[in-house]
Amino acid sequence: MAGRVALVTGGTRGIGRAIAEALQKAGYTVAANYGGNEEIAKAFTAETGIPAYKFDVADFAACQEGIGRVTADLGPIEVLVNNAGITRDTTIHRMTFEQWNAVIQTNLASCFNLSRLVIDGMRERNFGRIVNIGSINGQAGQYGQVNYAAAKSGIHGFTKALAQEGAAKGITVNAIAPGYIDTEMVRAVPPNVLEKIVARVPVGRLGRADEIARGVLFLVADDAGFITGSTLSINGGQHMY
Numbered sequence: 546m547a548g549r550v551a552l553v554t555g556g557t558r559g560i561g562r563a564i565a566e567a568l569q570k571a572g573y574t575v576a577a578n579y580g581g582n583e584e585i586a587k588a589f590t591a592e593t594g595i596p597a598y599k600f601d602v603a604d605f606a607a608c609q610e611g612i613g614r615v616t617a618d619l620g621p622i623e624v625l626v627n628n629a630g631i632t633r634d635t636t637i638h639r640m641t642f643e644q645w646n647a648v649i650q651t652n653l654a655s656c657f658n659l660s661r662l663v664i665d666g667m668r669e670r671n672f673g674r675i676v677n678i679g680s681i682n683g684q685a686g687q688y689g690q691v692n693y694a695a696a697k698s699g700i701h702g703f704t705k706a707l708a709q710e711g712a713a714k715g716i717t718v719n720a721i722a723p724g725y726i727d728t729e730m731v732r733a734v735p736p737n738v739l740e741k742i743v744a745r746v747p748v749g750r751l752g753r754a755d756e757i758a759r760g761v762l763f764l765v766a767d768d769a770g771f772i773t774g775s776t777l778s779i780n781g782g783q784h785m786y
Contacts, residue, residue, distance in 0.1 A: 550619045551765070552612075554578040554602050554659060555629030557589040559728040560678065563754035564626055564761050565595055571762055573624065576615045578602065580629065580651075602629045602655035603647075612662045622663045623670070624765045627656045627700075628678040632730065634689045645692045652696035656703055660718075664711070673716035674765040677704050678757070679776065681724045685784045697722075701776055708774030717773040719764045724780025727751040747782035 551568045555561040556577025569575045577597045579586045586597040596618065600611030615622060630652045633644035656677050667673025680697040687694055701720055708718040725731055725742050731751065734742070743751060760777050763769060778784065 548572065548574055549623045550574045550576070550615070550621060551624035551626065552576045552578065552615055552622050552659070552663075553626040553628055554655065555580070556595075556626075557582070557586045557597050559730065560723065560726060560754045560757050561626075561628040562589060563758040564628060566593055567755065567758035567762055568624070568626075568765075569593065569595055574619050576619055576622075578611065578629065602658060603650035605658045605661075608655075608658040608662055612659070621666045621670070623667065623672060624674045624676075625659055625663050626676045626678070626761055626765075627659055629655055630678070630680075630693075630696075632690070632693055634693065636689050637691045640692065648692035649696050649699075652693065653699045653703070656700055660707060664716070667711070667716045668714045671715040673711060673714070674769075675707065675711075675716065675718040676761050676764050677718070677720045679704075679720045679722040681722055681778070681780045681784050684722055684776075684778070704776065705774045712773055715770065717764070717770060719772060719774070720776040721757060721760045721764070722776050722778045722780065723752060723757050724778075724783045725751050726754055726757060728754060745783055746780070750781065752779060752781055 551573040553561050553565045556565040557579040565575050565577045575595045577595050579597050590597050598611050600607040633648050677700045679700040682694050704718050704720040711718055760779050
C-alpha cells in the first residue's frame with residue numbers, strides 16, 4: 546500500500562537494493578540500512594532517493610538507535626525485510642569462534658533485534674509484514690558453511706514461530722530462500738566453481754536480484770494477509786523443499 550514505511554536491512558546493494566527499489570516503485574516509503582560501505586550507500590541514495598541509515602544489525606542498542614532515526618524521519622515501520630547477511634566461509638576444523646559468531650550475530654540475531662524493535666508498534670496497529678531472507682544453503686546445507694547454513698536454517702524456524710505469535714494481530718511473517726543469485730557475493734566465487742553451481746540449477750542460470758524482490762512484494766502486500774509462516778524458495782529448481 547502506498548505510503549507504508551518499509552525498512553530493508555543490507556538494503557544498499559545486491560538483493561537488498563533490488564528489494565528496496567521494488568518497494569519504492571510500488572509506492573512504499575523505503576529506508577535502507579547498511580553496515581559499512583559509506584561510498585556505496587551515498588551513491589545508492591543519490592541514484593534512488595532512498596535514505597540510507599548506517600547501524601550494526603548485530604548490535605541491539607545500535608538497532609534501537611537506528612530504528613529511532615528511521616521512525617523519526619519517516620514514521621512507524623510497517624514492513625520489515627531482514628536481508629542483511631555476511632559470509633565467513635571455511636570448514637569447521639579451520640573456523641574460529643569469531644568467524645562462527647560474526648555470521649550468527651549478523652545473519653540470525655539481527656532478525657531478533659529488528660523484529661523485536663518493530664513488533665510492539667505492529668501489534669498496536671494490528672498490521673505488520675516481516676520477510677526474512679534465508680537461503681538454499683539453510684535448507685540443504687553447504688560444505689564450508691556451517692556458520693552460514695546454521696544461521697539461515699535458524700531463520701526458517703524463527704519465521705515459523707514468530708508467524709504464530711503475530712497472526713492474531715494482523716502481522717504476517719514469511720521467509721524467502723534464494724538460490725544462487727547473480728550478485729557481488731556470488732560473483733566472488735571462482736569461475737570454475739560457479740560453472741559447477743550453474744550446472745546444478747535446472748533452469749540453467751543464476752537468479753536475478755529482481756526475482757527475489759518480486760517475491761518480497763508478493764508477501765508484503767496488504768492482501769497477502771493469509772500467507773504466514775511460509776518459506777518461498779526461489780532457486781531455479783535446484784532444491785525442492
